Amino acid sequence: MSCYRAEPMTGTIAIANQKGGVGKTTMAATLSHGLALRGKRVLLVDCDPQGQIATFLGMRQESVLFDLLVATAACAG
Numbered sequence: 001m002s003c004y005r006a007e008p009m010t011g012t013i014a015i016a017n018q019k020g021g022v023g024k025t026t027m028a029a030t031l032s033h034g035l036a037l038r039g040k041r042v043l044l045v046d047c048d049p050q051g052q053i054a055t056f057l058g059m060r061q062e063s064v065l066f067d068l069l070v071a072t073a074a075c076a077g
């Protein structure tokens, strides 16, 4: 009997470290960029309330993860 296991279509990479200033944001941005350059579809989620990843990518911080998780949920409820 054989068992076929398909390669996973998606994956999650978490970059976390309690210590500040050790390169978490830099690694998240550069790793995401590298994966995108290789044709991967990447969703980059910044859980840091400072939202520095937006700054890193040259984006304006119009809303934060809190708005998505809490404010949107409150609207739906």
Ligand SMILES: Nc1ncnc2c1ncn2[C@@H]1O[C@H](COP(=O)(O)OP(=O)(O)OP(=O)(O)O)[C@@H](O)[C@H]1O
Binding pocket: 019, 020, 021, 022, 023, 024, 025, 026, 027, 048, 052
């Ligand atoms: N591999 C590296 N070599 C040299 N400098 C680096 C490297 N990675 C990050 N840095 C620099 O270290 C500093 C801190 O990096 P970064 O902001 O990514 O850390 P962080 O862990 O996200 O910090 P925080 O905890 O404040 O969110 C930045 O000035 C960044 O440019």
Ligand SMILES: [Mg+2]
Binding pocket: 024, 025, 026, 048, 052
């Ligand atoms: Mg950071």
